[in-house]
Amino acid sequence: MTLDEARERYLAAVLEGSRRTAFGVVDEAFRDGIGLRELYLGVFQPAMRDIGRLWQENRITVADEHLATAITQAAMARLYDELFRGGGAAGPLLIAACADTERHELGLRMICDVLEMEGWDTVFLGATVPIEDLVAMVRERRPHVVALSASISPHLPRVRATIDAIREAMPGAAPLIAVGGRAFADDPGLAERLGADLTAADAVQAARLLKERVSV
Numbered sequence: 158m159t160l161d162e163a164r165e166r167y168l169a170a171v172l173e174g175s176r177r178t179a180f181g182v183v184d185e186a187f188r189d190g191i192g193l194r195e196l197y198l199g200v201f202q203p204a205m206r207d208i209g210r211l212w213q214e215n216r217i218t219v220a221d222e223h224l225a226t227a228i229t230q231a232a233m234a235r236l237y238d239e240l241f242r243g244g245g246a247a248g249p250l251l252i253a254a255c256a257d258t259e260r261h262e263l264g265l266r267m268i269c270d271v272l273e274m275e276g277w278d279t280v281f282l283g284a285t286v287p288i289e290d291l292v293a294m295v296r297e298r299r300p301h302v303v304a305l306s307a308s309i310s311p312h313l314p315r316v317r318a319t320i321d322a323i324r325e326a327m328p329g330a331a332p333l334i335a336v337g338g339r340a341f342a343d344d345p346g347l348a349e350r351l352g353a354d355l356t357a358a359d360a361v362q363a364a365r366l367l368k369e370r371v372s373v
């Protein structure tokens with residue numbers, strides 16, 4: 158199976174709402190040598206973006222979108238046997254959270270998974286993490302990196318507030334702060350203007366840039 162075929166067949170399966178067919182496509186692709194990074198960026202990510210476009214065009218319902226998201230989350234989780242096969246990760250620690258009221262969590266999860274593959278130790282908190290609680294965890298665990306995600310622009314002020322709160326709570330000792338997600342896609346200078354140290358367009362680029370910036 159080629160990557161193009163995998164993408165097409167996976168999208169058809171989630172549109173049909175068949176978890177079984179979707180898992181079958183992923184298993185076959187994996188057997189044919191398509192790795193986790195390719196599955197994430199070449200199959201799941203474009204499929205979810207197509208789902209968003211179809212939803213926006215009123216060609217599918219919110220229920221269809223929820224089903225596609227649930228299937229994709231399950232498909233990712235099934236790959237964890239591969240991902241976490243090695244012992245405990247000894248690499249740099251990263252805490253990942255969706256900024257405060259943000260609910261789009263799949264992209265951030267991909268960042269964590271790709272970094273886990275590269276030996277990082279990641280703590281994925283997912284959607285809607287209250288700022289105060291995130292800051293408390295960051296102070297306690299002292300990660301090398303905090304990764305914040307926002308998909309829609311109304312959440313950008315919450316990203317800024319989170320960054321400010323972390324820097325205020327840990328003067329001179331704040332971790333590297335990375336931000337990203339769809340809300341940053343069209344404005345290369347936005348991350349810096351919000352006070353972040355780094356941004357990236359996708360999970361593979363994020364892993365590469367973080368590796369350059371964090372050496373342990």
Ligand code: B12
Pocket residue numbers: 198201202205206207208209210212213222223226258259260261262263264265267268284304305306307308309310335336337338339355356357358359360361363
């Ligand atoms: C699934 C989905 C949802 C689900 C999310 C469920 C979940 N558990 O994640 C639910 C139903 C909750 C949802 C809700 C909403 N959604 Co929605 N959603 C989507 C959809 C279809 C897919 C998102 C996704 O998983 N994408 C795939 C991932 C892999 O891509 P990604 O997020 O971009 O992540 C990559 C990069 O951005 C980057 N990245 C991401 N985070 C980070 C962090 C760091 C630190 C770095 C470096 C990089 C990075 O790396 C990732 C991996 O490569 C998108 C369509 C789309 N184009 O994405 C719409 C979309 C984002 N949603 C949209 C909207 C409008 C909404 C709502 C406002 C709808 C409503 N009226 O309620 C709400 C807002 C909810 C909220 N408070 O956040 C619009 C946004 C339009 C806009 N103008 O910005 C979109 C684009 C759909 C559309 N075309 O209209 N949504």
